[in-house]
Amino acid sequence: MAQVSLRSRVTGPWARFERMIISRGPHTGWVRFVGHRKVRLRKNPFLPPEASRTYHLPDDIVLDENELVELEVSGPLR
Numbered sequence: 470m471a472q473v474s475l476r477s478r479v480t481g482p483w484a485r486f487e488r489m490i491i492s493r494g495p496h497t498g499w500v501r502f503v504g505h506r507k508v509r510l511r512k513n514p515f516l517p518p519e520a521s522r523t524y525h526l527p528d529d530i531v532l533d534e535n536e537l538v539e540l541e542v543s544g545p546l547r
Contacts, residue, residue: 487512487513490512490513490537491512493539495510495519495522496510496524496539496540496541496542497510497512497538497539497540498510498511498512498518498519498537498538499511499512499513499514499535499536499537499538500532500533500534500535500536500537500538501518501534501535502534503518503523504523506525506526506528507523507524507525507526508523508524508526508532509522509523509524510522510524510538510540514535524540524542
């Protein structure tokens with residue numbers, strides 16, 4: 470099944486909101502846990518997470534699965 474580009478969607482009740490989320494940058498999306506204190510973000514809650522970025526959460530940050538977030542990133546973790 471081919472994926473539909475959400476960037477070009479202009480109709481529908483959520484089209485404007487979806488375009489706003491996509492344009493917010495790479496650190497905005499819905500949370501998907503992939504390990505202990507590790508998350509990946511999805512630009513749409515129905516699509517798989519972006520595999521190129523994994524975020525390691527500090528101990529004082531608590532997120533829920535499928536929560537819409539905008540993360541402040543200090544730098545790459547090696």
